[in-house]
Every structure is written in structure tokens, then in C-alpha cells.
Amino acid sequence: MNLSLLILIPLLTAAAVLLMRNAAQVRWVSLLGASAQLVLAFVLLFLFNQQRAAGNTAQMLFETQYNWFPSWNISFHLGVDGISVAMILLTAFVVIAGVLVSWNVTKMTKEFYFLLILLSMGAYGFFISLDLFILFFFLEIAVIPKYLLIGIWGSGKKEYAANKLALMLMGGSALVLVGLLGIYFSGKEHSFDLMKLAALNIPLQIQMICFPLLFAGFGVFTALFPLHTWVPDGHSSAPTAGSMFLAGISMKLGGYGCLRVATFLMPEGAKEYANIIIILSVIAILYGAFATMMQKDLKYINAYSSVSHCGFVLLGIGMLTKTSMTGAVMQMVSHGLMTALFFAVIGMIYERTHTRQVSEMGGLLKRMPFIGTVLFIVGLCSLGLPGLSGFVAEMTVFMGSWQHPDTFRRIATILACLSIVVTAVYILRAITKTAMGPLKEGFELLTDATWNEKLAALILIAGIIAIGIAPFWLNDLIAPGAEVIMQKLAIPK
Numbered sequence: 001m002n003l004s005l006l007i008l009i010p011l012l013t014a015a016a017v018l019l020m021r022n023a024a025q026v027r028w029v030s031l032l033g034a035s036a037q038l039v040l041a042f043v044l045l046f047l048f049n050q051q052r053a054a055g056n057t058a059q060m061l062f063e064t065q066y067n068w069f070p071s072w073n074i075s076f077h078l079g080v081d082g083i084s085v086a087m088i089l090l091t092a093f094v095v096i097a098g099v100l101v102s103w104n105v106t107k108m109t110k111e112f113y114f115l116l117i118l119l120s121m122g123a124y125g126f127f128i129s130l131d132l133f134i135l136f137f138f139l140e141i142a143v144i145p146k147y148l149l150i151g152i153w154g155s156g157k158k159e160y161a162a163n164k165l166a167l168m169l170m171g172g173s174a175l176v177l178v179g180l181l182g183i184y185f186s187g188k189e190h191s192f193d194l195m196k197l198a199a200l201n202i203p204l205q206i207q208m209i210c211f212p213l214l215f216a217g218f219g220v221f222t223a224l225f226p227l228h229t230w231v232p233d234g235h236s237s238a239p240t241a242g243s244m245f246l247a248g249i250s251m252k253l254g255g256y257g258c259l260r261v262a263t264f265l266m267p268e269g270a271k272e273y274a275n276i277i278i279i280l281s282v283i284a285i286l287y288g289a290f291a292t293m294m295q296k297d298l299k300y301i302n303a304y305s306s307v308s309h310c311g312f313v314l315l316g317i318g319m320l321t322k323t324s325m326t327g328a329v330m331q332m333v334s335h336g337l338m339t340a341l342f343f344a345v346i347g348m349i350y351e352r353t354h355t356r357q358v359s360e361m362g363g364l365l366k367r368m369p370f371i372g373t374v375l376f377i378v379g380l381c382s383l384g385l386p387g388l389s390g391f392v393a394e395m396t397v398f399m400g401s402w403q404h405p406d407t408f409r410r411i412a413t414i415l416a417c418l419s420i421v422v423t424a425v426y427i428l429r430a431i432t433k434t435a436m437g438p439l440k441e442g443f444e445l446l447t448d449a450t451w452n453e454k455l456a457a458l459i460l461i462a463g464i465i466a467i468g469i470a471p472f473w474l475n476d477l478i479a480p481g482a483e484v485i486m487q488k489l490a491i492p493k
Contacts, residue, residue, distance in 0.1 A: 001043070001044060001047045001048075001062045002062075002064065003044075003062050003064060003078040003079070003080065003128045004064065004078065005040055006037075006040060006044075006088065006124040006125075006128060007121055007124055007125050007128075009033060009036050009037055009040060010033065010037065010117050010118070010120045010121035010124065011121055012033070013029065013030065013032075013033025013034075013036075013117050014033075014114050014117040014118050014121065016029050016033070017029055017030055017033075017110060017113050017114045017117060018110065018114060020110060023106065023109040023110070026109050026110050026113050027099075027103055027109070027113070030099045030113040030116070030117060031096070031099050031100065033117060034092075034095045034096040034098075034099045034117075034120075035096060037091075037092045037095055037096070037120065037124075038092040038093065038095075038096050040092070041088050041089050041091075041092035042089075042092075044062075044080070044085060044088060045085055045089060045477075047062075048061060048062075048080065048082070048085050048477075049477075052480070059081060059195070059484055060079030060080065060081055060130065060195065061079065061080055061081070062078075062079060062080055063077070063078065063079035063130070064076075064077075064078045064079075065077040065078070065130075068131075068134070069133075072133075072190075072192075073189065073190055073191045073192060073193070074131060074133045074134070074192055075131050075134075075192075075193065076131065076134060077129070077130040077131040077134070077193060077194075077195075078128045078129065078130060079128065079130045079195075080127075080128055081480065081481040081484070082476075082477040082478050082479070082480055082481045083256070083259070083260070083329050083478055083481035083482070084127050084128060084481075085477060086329055086332075086333050086474060086477055086478055087123075087127045087252060087256055087329075087332065087333070088124060088127055088128070089333070089463075090248070090249070090252065090332070090333045090336040090337065090463075091120060091123045091124060091127070091249050093336075093337060093340075093459060093460060093463050094244055094245065094248035094249050094336060094337070094340045094460075095116075095117075095120045095245075095249075096456075096459060097244065097340060097341075097344060097456040097457075097459050097460050098116060098241035098244045098245055098248075098340070098456075099113070099116065099241070100452040100453070100455055100456035100459075101240050101241055101244065101344045101347060101348075101452070101453060101456045102116070102239070102240065102241040103450070103452040103453075104351070105153070105239070105241075107152075107153060108152065108153075111152075112149070112152075112153060112239075115145040115148055115149055116145075116149075116241055116245065118141065118145050119141075119142055119145045119146070119149075119245050119249070119250075120245075120249075121138075121141065122138045122139070122140075122141030122142030122143075122145075123138075123142055123249045123250070123253065124138075125137075125138030125141065126138040126139055126142060126253055126256070126257075127256065129194075130193065130194045130195060131192050131193055131194065132180050132183070132184075132192040132193075132194060132197075132261065133180070133192040134192075135194075135257075135261070136173070136176060136177060136180060139173060139176070139253060139257070140173060142249075142250060142253060143166065143169050143170065143173065144166075146162075146165060146166070146169070146234070146238075146242065146245075146246060146250065147162050147163075147165065147166040148162075149238060149239060149241075149242040149245075150162040150165060150234060150237050150238045150239075150242060151163075153238075153239040153242065154237040154238050154239060154242070155237060155239075156236060156237045157233070157237060158237045160233065160237075161233040161234050161236070161237035161238070162234075162237070164229075164230050164233055164234070165230045165233070165234040168220055168227070168229070168230040169220060169221065169230065171220065172216070172217045172218065172219070172220025172221055172227070172254075173217065174217070175213050175214070175216055175217030175220070176213070176214055176217035176218060176257070177217075178213050178217075179210045179211075179213035179214035179217060179262075180192070180214070180261075182206060182209060182210040182213065183197060183202060183206065183210055183265065186202060186203060186206040186210075187200055187202070194260075194261070194264075194265070197265055198264060198265055198488065202265060202266055204268050204269075206266075207266040207267075207268050207269035207272075208268075208269055208272060210266060210269070211262055211266040211269025211270065211272075211273060212269075212273060214257070214258075214261055214262040214266075215258050215262045215263075215273065215277070217257075218253075218254040218255075218256075218257030218258045218261070218262060219254060219258060219314065220254065221250060221251060221253050221254025221255075221257070222251050222252070222253075222254030222255045222258065222310050222313060222314065223251060223254075223284065223288075223306065223307045223310045223311070224254070224280060224284070224314060225280045225281075225283045225284035225287060225307075225311070226280075228284065228288075228307050231251075231303055231304075231306060231307055232300055232303040232304055232307075234246060234303075235247060235299060235300075235302065235303035235306065235343070236297065236299040236300050236303055239347075240343060240344060240346070240347030240350075243299065243302075243343040243346075243347075244339075244340040244343045244344055245340075247302070247303075247306050247335075247336075247339040247340065247343060248336040248337070248339055248340035248343075249336065251306065251310055251335075251336075252332045252335075252336055255310070255313040255314070255317070255328065255329075255332050256332070258314065258317055259317050259325065259328065259329070259485070263317060263320075263485060263489075264484075264485050264488055267485075267488045267489040270320060270489065271320065271489065274318050274319075274320055275318075275408065277314060277315075277317065277318030278315060278318040278319065278408075278409060278412045279412070280314070281311045281312075281314040281315035281318055281412075281416075282311070282315065282412050282415050282416050283311075284307055284308065284310070284311035284314070285308050285311035285312060285315065285415075285416050285419045286308075286415065286416075286418065286419055286422075287307070287308075288304050288305060288306070288307030288308025288309070288311060288419075289305070289308045289419040289422035289423055289426070290422060291304045291307070292304040292305045292308065292422075292423075292426045293422060293425060293426045295426075296357055296358050296359060297356045297357060297358075298346045298349070298350075298356045298357075298358060298430065298434070299343070299346055299356055301358075301426065301430055302339060302342045302343060302346065305339075305382060305423070305426070305427075306335070306339055308419055308423070309331070309335045309338075309339070309382075310335065311416075312327075312328070312331045312393070312394055312397050312416070313328045313331050313332055313335070314328075315328075315397060315401060315412070315416055316328025316329075316331060316396075316397040316400060316401070319397075319400055319401045319404055319409060320404075320489055321400045321401070321403045321404055321486075322400070322479070322482050322483060322486045323396060323399055323400030323403055324396075324397055324399075324400025324401050324403070324404075325400070325482040325485060325486070326396060326400065326475060326478050326479050326482045327393060327394075327395075327396030327397035327398075327399070327400050328397060329478045329481075329482070330389075330392060330393040330396050330397075330467070330471070330474055330475070330478065331393040331394065331396075331397055333389070333393070333467065333474065334381075334389035334390055334392065334393035334464070334467060335390075335393070337389060337460050337463045337464050337467075338378055338381045338382055338389065338390060338464060340460055341374065341377075341378045341381075341457060341460040341461065341464070342378045342379075342382065344453070344456055344457060344460070345371060345374045345375050345378060345457065348368075348371050348449055348453055349361070349364065349368075349371060349375075349434070352368070352446050352447065353443065353446065358430055358433045358434055359433070360440065361433065361434045361440060361443075362433060362434070362436070362437045362438060362439065362440045363435070363436065363437050363438050363439030363440060363443070364434055364435050364439075364443070364446070365435040365436060366439050367439065367443060367444070367446040367447075367448070368446055368447070368448045368449070369448060370448050370449045370454060370457075371448060371449050371453075372435040374449075374457045374461070375431050375434065375435055376431055376435065377461060377464075378464075379427045379428070379430070379431040380427075381464055381468075382423065382427050383420070383423045383424045383427045383428070384420055384423070386468075387465075387468045387469060388464055388465065388467075388468035389463070389464045389465075389467035389468045389471075390464075390468075391468065392467055392468055392471040393467075394420075396471075396475070398413060398416070398417060401413040401416070
């Protein structure tokens with residue numbers, strides 16, 4: 001398995017899109033490229049499991065390394081473990097769904113799809129990079145297209161939202177860069193190689209300075225309180241596929257960075273700052289849930305709920321147990337699928353009703369049975385219904401958090417659990433007012449989902465149910481990677 005294909009296929013697809021002459025060709029080429037990404041992700045999963053079954057205990061599999069900038073010890077070093085494979089699968093699912101949902105985009109179609117595919121390339125590169133400089137490079141590739149997607153194809157206060165998102169994410173990137181340079185210059189070898197740095201054991205004083213920089217920098221991407229304020233504006237103003245990519249993929253870059261870079265490389269820093277992370281995570285979970293109750297716009301409801309749900313990711317990382325970290329990754333995958341589906345169905349509703357205000361809708365299930373059913377499924381997943389991915393992921397985080405005997409952490413777990421009730425209130429209220437009751441005047445001629453919208457929804461629902469009904473495959477995929485991080489945390493000062 002050559003991991004370079006995960007970067008090469010999106011790159012070739014983006015180049016092919018620019019060569020197409022009409023919108024129809026652009027759509028089909030993009031769909032072909034997205035399908036190739038999904039097939040490649042499944043092939044990677046199959047080969048990865050084969051390697052593990054054959055007894056390959058290497059920490060990273062399918063490693064490739066090419067010297068890129070020898071004088072600075074920067075190399076194009078790629079490799080994956082189970083956590084990376086899970087994030088690659090998530091990205092492939094969201095990308096193909098985003099391409100399908102955007103089928104009716106007519107404004108600058110070529111440029112729109114080009115930016116979407118470029119975003120996917122940045123995400124894949126980030127998840128497979130084992131060189132911190134290359135990882136940062138791909139993180140930046142995943143920022144600029146978001147600004148353009150919102151600023152050009154967005155709605156509402158799109159210029160304000162695009163500027164706010166870009167400035168805050170670039171600010172987070174700046175913190176990450178300072179932290180990475182601090183690590184780079186802290187050792188005698190001056191290396192950006194993730195695996196070499198992990199073996200060196202970074203000095204405690206460097207960890208105390210660089211850990212908060214890296215965690216806060218990556219935390220901006222994953223809605224770390226109080227650095228989350230770009231999320232509601234960015235999500236609400238982005239086009240449907242842009243919202244799907246932002247919440248489904250981009251916010252996961254932050255969680256992955258907090259786990260793979262900050263916690264893995266600086267375990268003592270993680271221990272020292274764990275309580276602060278837990279406090280901020282619990283605040284985000286409860287604040288996001290209560291703020292969502294006050295929203296009347298469907299996109300704002302999903303955006304603020306994403307702040308709450310991403311709080312579980314950071315809570316799982318901050319608790320520093322194997323189960324909680326496994327749950328954090330499961331929550332990233334589950335929330336990525338769930339929120340992408342939620343934004344997709346909101347886009348379908350808005351395209352037909354031309355409103356996102358809950359109070360202006362009602363009885364949509366009568367005219368749009370498929371869209372209404374999908375809305376119920378994703379809503380129930382969000383509130384944690386057993387049998388769907390949301391329940392599995394959140395319960396794994398809660399169980400891992402409760403494992404820690406510390407009273408403070410158990411109190412934090414109980415407070416986080418309270419959000420379940422609040423989530424049930426705002427989700428049931430929103431989907432009931434939208435889909436149930438009498439049909440509002442003027443909605444008599446509404447049409448149901450088209451073939452491409454149905455296919456996009458079914459792909460994401462398949463992922464949600466696959467995790468909800470049979471979570472063992474995802475748990476078994478992630479657990480060895482979490483165990484490696486736990487071994488690092490066990491190393492004494």
C-alpha cells in the first residue's frame with residue numbers, strides 16, 4: 001500500500017476538474033475521484049487489518065520516507081496506525097457525500113469542486129504525515145479553501161464569517177507553528193520526525209511551554225472553549241458541502257492533532273494540564289448544549305451542538321485513560337458522519353423551503369418522506385439513541401472518564417452526562433416542529449430528495465449504523481493506537 005496515493009488521487013482529480021469544459025463533466029469527474037478515494041480507504045482498512053492479523057506489531061504501517069529538505073531534517077514521511085485509518089475512512093465518506101449533495105451548484109461549478117477536492121487532499125495529507133512540518137503544511141492547505149468556499153458560495157453574513165473563520169484558524173495555526181518550532185529546537189538533532197521525537201522524550205520544561213501552545217492551536221480547529229466562536233458563524237454561512245467538510249472533517253483535524261502531536265509527544269505536559277482541559281471541555285459540552293436550546297435556525301442548532309459534541313472529544317483526551325481516548329476517536333468519527341448528514345439534510349430542506357427557521361416549517365414529512373426520515377435518524381443519532389454511532393461513542397468516553405478514580409474527574413464526568421438530557425430537548429423539539437404537525441401554507445408542492453441526495457444520505461447513514469450496531473471493528477481498529485499513547489503516558493519524568 002503506497003500512502004502517497006491518498007494525496008495523489010485528490011490532486012489528480014482537482015487537476016482534471018480544471019481541465020473539464022462544462023459543469024456536467026466537472027460533477028462526474030469529481031464523483032469518480034471521490035469514489036476512488038472511498039475505494040482506496042476501504043483497501044487501506046483491509047490491508048491494515050491483514051497486517052495486524054498476520055502479527056505485524058509495528059507502531060506505524062505502510063511507512064514511506066523521502067528526503068525533502070535535508071538541511072532542515074524535513075522529510076516526506078508517511079505512515080498510518082488504526083487512528084489514522086479511522087480518520088481516513090471518515091474523510092472518504094464525507095467527501096463523496098459532499099460531492100453528491102453539491103450536484104445542483106451552478107455558480108462557478110469548476111472552482112467549487114476544485115476547492116472541495118483540495119480540502120480533501122489537505123485532510124488526507126494531515127492524517128498520514130509523520131513529519132511535523134509536512135503535517136503543518138497540509139493543515140494550512142485545509143484552511144484557505146474554507147475561506148473561499150464561504151466567501152464566494154456562502155449565504156448570510158458570508159464575508160464576515162469567512163474572515164472570522166480564516167483569522168481564527170490562522171491564529172490557531174500560528175500557535176501550532178510556534179509549538180512545533182519549540183520542539184524542533186529543543187533537541188540536539190533538530191528533527192521534525194514524529195517517531196524520532198517520540199523516542200527522545202522531550203524535556204519537561206519544553207513540554208510545559210509547548211504543550212499548551214499545541215493543544216490550544218489544534219483546539220481552535222476543534223472548538224476548544226473559549227476559542228470556538230468561529231464555529232456558529234462559519235457553519236451557518238457556508239454552503240451545504242462546505243458545512244459538511246468543516247464540521248465533518250476540518251474540526252477533526254484539531255482533535256487528531258491534540259491527540260497525535262500534543263499528547264503523544266508531550267505526555268508529562270498532558271498530565272500537568274489535564275485538569276484545565278477537562279474543565280474547558282465540560283464548559284464547552286454544557287455551554288454548547290444550552291446555547292443550542294436558544295437557537296431557531298437549523299444550521300445554528302447543528303453548529304452549536306457541534307461545539308458540545310466536540311467537547312466530548314477533548315474530554316476523552318483530557319481524561320488520559322485508554323478507553324476515554326478510544327472513545328474520543330470514536331466520537332470524532334461518529335460526529336463527523338452525523339454532523340455531515342445533518343448539514344446535508346438541512347441543505348436539502350433549505351433548497352426546497354428557502355428557510356432554515358424552525359418556526360416557519362412544519363409537516364415536511366408529508367411532502368418529503370425521505371428527507372424527513374433522514375432528519376429523524378440523524379436527530380436520534382445526535383441525542384445518543386442506542387443502535388446508532390452517537391450512543392457508542394459518547395458511552396465509550398463516559399466509561400473511560402469514570403475509570404479514573406479521581407473525584408474531580410468523576411464529578412466532571414457526571415456534569416458532562418447532564419448534557420444528554422439537554423441534547424434530547426433541543427433535538428426532539430427541532431425535528432418535531434420541522435417534520436411533524438400540519439403542513440405549512442405554501443409547502444404543498446415541495447418535492448422529495450433527488451437520486452444524488454438520497455445516495456449521499458444513505459452512504460452516511462450506512463457509516464452511522466455500521467458503528468452503532470457493530471462498534472467492535474472500530475474499537476479494535478483504534479485501541480492499539482490508544483495503547484501506544486498510554487505507554488508514553490506511563491513513562492516517569
